[in-house]
Amino acid sequence: MPYCDKCRVEVPGDRRRCPLCQGQLPPGGDPQAEVFPVVPTVYRQHHLAIRIFIFLSIAAGVICVACNFLFTPHRWWSVLVLAGIGCMWVSVSSAVRRRHNLPKNILWQVFWLSMISLLWDFLTRWRGWSVTYAIPGFCVIAMLCLLLLARILHMKSEDFLVYMILDGLFGIIPLAFILFGWAKVSYPSVICIVASVLSFTALFSFAGRKTQAELQKRLHM
Structure with a gap:
């Protein structure tokens, strides 16, 4: 174990400098004895x-x-x-x-893919495919993925409820595309809105108390 002559202490691990005085330590440390190993x-x-x-x-x-x-x-x-x-x-x-939090990862992918599709639609002389097909499709696929993950991985309700609610809120955004006439074809947006409404209905019908408790915990209500 390296010894610091200035501080008169032994330094565990394989450090090159003393953590107290930052002085040079002699070689011969043991990496296995490191208190905080490098991850x-x-x-x-x-x-x-x-x-x-x-x-x-x-x-x-x-x-x-x-x-x-x-x-x-x-x-x-x-x-x-x-x-x-x-x-x-x-x-x-x-x-x-965000690879360790799959629901959060899916939600961020919806956001970034939506922004990217808007950018590409703008760069290719705006044909409206981003608001007509891409964004509603991303939201619906994300809702299905969250449901499948919750079933397959047996996730706890608090691990995916908030993200399911946020994705449902994203899914209502295509309503603006229809009202302002941005969507050239309305059925993808309608499907997305219906899926969002059904998602909210299912959450508050079958997991109403858990959903309310999770919202109160996250929003500090």
């Missing part, structure tokens, strides 16, 4: 794969920009490729950060 993050565990993924993304972007400049300079389609790569990284990073 590897997902980036350290898969650093090679992440670096390869980053390299391939940058290489694809550079090659597309070069090909665009050389062969089709009158149409800058490479901007869409770069935007797609950026959107992919936003979605992947959000999924990795």
Whole structure:
């Protein structure tokens, strides 16, 4: 066990400096005796794969920009490729950060995918497919995924009720698309709204007390 001559204490673990005076410690520490062991993050565990993924993304972007400049300079389609790569990284990073909380991960994926679809619709001269099909579809799929996860993983009610409510609130947003005439086809938005209403009805009918208690706990009511 390394000994600090200045502080006159033995330092457990495999430290290079004394935690009290920051002085240099002699070698010979025991990594097994470390009080607070280093917990590897997902980036350290898969650093090679992440670096390869980053390299391939940058290489694809550079090659597309070069090909665009050389062969089709009158149409800058490479901007869409770069935007797609950026959107992919936003979605992947959000999924990795919240990988231990699947309901929260699903909810954030709905948010980011909705924002990405709006961005892509805007970049491709706005045809309305994002508000007509994409956003209502994301909300409905998220509700189904939350229900399946709750059944398959036997999740406790407090682990998914709040996220189910938030996703149901997202699912009512397509009502604005219909009222303002943004949705060119109404049935995807109608299906999403109906699914949200049925979701709220089921929550308060079959788990009303748990839902109310969870809301009071989360909102400090």
